[in-house]
Amino acid sequence: MPNKASLIMPAPVGRLLLSAHRNSLAALIILVDGDDERLSASAQPIQPVAHHSPVLQQAVEQLEEYFAGCRREFRLPLDLAGLPPFTRTILEILRTVPFGATITYGDLAAKAGMPRAARAVGGAMAANPLPIIIPCHRVVAAAGRPGGYSGGGGLRTKEWLLTFERDRCRGN
Numbered sequence: 001m002p003n004k005a006s007l008i009m010p011a012p013v014g015r016l017l018l019s020a021h022r023n024s025l026a027a028l029i030i031l032v033d034g035d036d037e038r039l040s041a042s043a044q045p046i047q048p049v050a051h052h053s054p055v056l057q058q059a060v061e062q063l064e065e066y067f068a069g070c071r072r073e074f075r076l077p078l079d080l081a082g083l084p085p086f087t088r089t090i091l092e093i094l095r096t097v098p099f100g101a102t103i104t105y106g107d108l109a110a111k112a113g114m115p116r117a118a119r120a121v122g123g124a125m126a127a128n129p130l131p132i133i134i135p136c137h138r139v140v141a142a143a144g145r146p147g148g149y150s151g152g153g154g155l156r157t158k159e160w161l162l163t164f165e166r167d168r169c170r171g172n
Contacts, residue, residue, distance in 0.1 A: 003021065003022055004019065004020065004021055004026075005019070005020045005053040005056055006018065006019040006020070006056075007053075007056055007060070008031070009060050009063065009064075011030075011063065011067055012067055012160070012164075013030055013132075013152055013153070013157050013160055013161065014030050014031055014032060014152050014153065014157070015030075015031040016028055016029070016030060016031070016063065016132075017029040017031055018056055018059050018060070020053045020055045020056050020059075020079075021079050022079070023054070023055055023077055024055060024076075024077040024078055024079035025055055025056070025059050025076050025077065025078050025079065025130060025133065026078075026079040026129065027129045027130065028059075028129070028130045028131060028132060028133055029151075030131060030132075030151045030152025030153070030157060031152070032152055032153055055076060055077060058076055059074075059076055059133070062074050062075070062076065063132070063133075066132070069168045072098070072099035072100075073098075073099065074133045076133065078130060078133070078134070080129070083127065083129070086112075086117075086120065086124065087123075087124040087127050087128075089112055090108060090109075090112055090121055090124040090125075091124065091128060091134050093108060093111050093112055094108065094128075094134055094135060094136065094138070094139065095134055095135075097135060097138045097139075099135075099165055099168070099169070100165040100166055100168065100169035101138060102138050102139070102140045102144065102162070103138060103139055103140070104118075104139070104140055104141065104142055105118040105119075105121045105122055105125075105139055105140075105141060105142075105147065106118040106121075106142065108121050108139060109121045121139070122147070122148065125139055125148075125150070126148075126150045128150075128151075131151040131152075132151075132161070135161075136149070136151070137149060137151070137157075137158045137161040137162060138162070138165075146158055146159060146162070
């Protein structure tokens, strides 16, 4: 397998750009209008090489199962090595938040042993290289307000993901 591989897959929230580094999933970007031009102008060309990357193939299969309502957690090797330790810690804790559930920024900070770091948790969410896989959409502001979302279509995408999961938990 090449050191780096990428592909774009369709999804209900838009097209997803998946990138792998070695044998781990390194990035998931929810593409929005205009991203094609920005990405084609960048130095890294996008190459659909899933057949050369088992982890990308696994990611596509698991994401398809998630969007079909059949998968509630992802089991993929993830590359978080380039992230600061605080961000990695927050993202690892976030991976334990169950499908259909939410957690506040403050509660996530408290679980990390830093109860006053709610704003820093927001920064960690913005740095999440693998939205959906690491479910930053499940982090909400106090009183259940959606808060922010830096992926794809912003809050519209976050609200879609929260509603999707909530409906599946109710059996819809």
